[in-house]
Amino acid sequence: MRVGVIGAGSIGSVVAAALRDGAVPGARLTGVSDPAQPDGLPVLPVGELIEASDLVVEAAGHQALAELGPQVLDAGRDLLVVSVGALADEELHERLRAAGPGVPHLSTGAIGGLDLLRAAARMGLHHVELVTTKRAASLVQPWMSDAEAERLRTADTPVELMRGPARKVTAAFPKSANVAASVALAAGDWDVVETAVVADPCAETTSHVITAEGAAGRYRFEIRNHPSQETPTSSQVVPYAVLSAIGALATPEGAFR
Numbered sequence: 001m002r003v004g005v006i007g008a009g010s011i012g013s014v015v016a017a018a019l020r021d022g023a024v025p026g027a028r029l030t031g032v033s034d035p036a037q038p039d040g041l042p043v044l045p046v047g048e049l050i051e052a053s054d055l056v057v058e059a060a061g062h063q064a065l066a067e068l069g070p071q072v073l074d075a076g077r078d079l080l081v082v083s084v085g086a087l088a089d090e091e092l093h094e095r096l097r098a099a100g101p102g103v104p105h106l107s108t109g110a111i112g113g114l115d116l117l118r119a120a121a122r123m124g125l126h127h128v129e130l131v132t133t134k135r136a137a138s139l140v141q142p143w144m145s146d147a148e149a150e151r152l153r154t155a156d157t158p159v160e161l162m163r164g165p166a167r168k169v170t171a172a173f174p175k176s177a178n179v180a181a182s183v184a185l186a187a188g189d190w191d192v193v194e195t196a197v198v199a200d201p202c203a204e205t206t207s208h209v210i211t212a213e214g215a216a217g218r219y220r221f222e223i224r225n226h227p228s229q230e231t232p233t234s235s236q237v238v239p240y241a242v243l244s245a246i247g248a249l250a251t252p253e254g255a256f257r
Helices: 012-020 046-052 062-074 084-088 090-098 114-121 146-154 166-172 178-187 238-250
Strands: 002-006 028-033 055-058 078-081 104-106 125-135 159-165 193-200 206-214 217-225
Touching (some): 012 028, 046 062, 062 078, 062 084, 062 090, 078 238, 114 125, 114 217, 146 159, 159 166, 166 193
Parallel strands (some): 002 055, 055 078, 125 193
Antiparallel strands (some): 159 193, 206 217
16 A cells, blocks of 8 residues: 655654655555655655555644645545544535545554544443543643633643633644544543643643543543643644554554554
8 A cells, every 4th residue: 555644744744754664564664745845755846756556644733724625635545544633623524525526534643542433422421531641831822811721831730721622622722622522523522521621840741531421321431641742732642643543554463443
């Protein structure tokens, strides 16, 4: 399977290098598309990248997904979405659903348990909660006042910054939104997922605690990831989740899906 990567930041560069080095059986790198022109990776204009690939990995953020996702799918190429939080935009989600004949796939990113949530949702979920805790400084947002931002940078105790429906929290914290969006999409209902974002100045890991209850039973998942050194709003494991997804698509026999 020929794989192209859009974006060569902290996620895309790891994915592209692993593909270049043959780390994913059944898949090979066609190139990357990134304005930074990263060294050591074959760089192609985005149109050529799409044409040369069977699967295109979006690892460049919400705007790139909105601008290029439909183009990839309309060209008949499959698309692996890393910026799942962008799907909180209903219009974009519908555009991707309507595009084709390429098929969109979603990366699990920094969390697990989504397959069980999706199965339980078929029987009905009446409560889903996600509490995400990150280093305080990494949660500063452009919409915050100078005083709010400074409070985060100098906080010495945990602070709950926001609590509400997944779509609202996803919009407010776009660089930390992929987990909330993934949980909501697995649950099949953006409104049933209550999401909280907690800033903790002492947090050594990024934690996601998911609890759910429904006809199938009660569930609790707790994930603690080390933040990416290059991009603290993301977790180190994310590019490896992308590589796992590519491997499952390239050699699907016996793969969890």
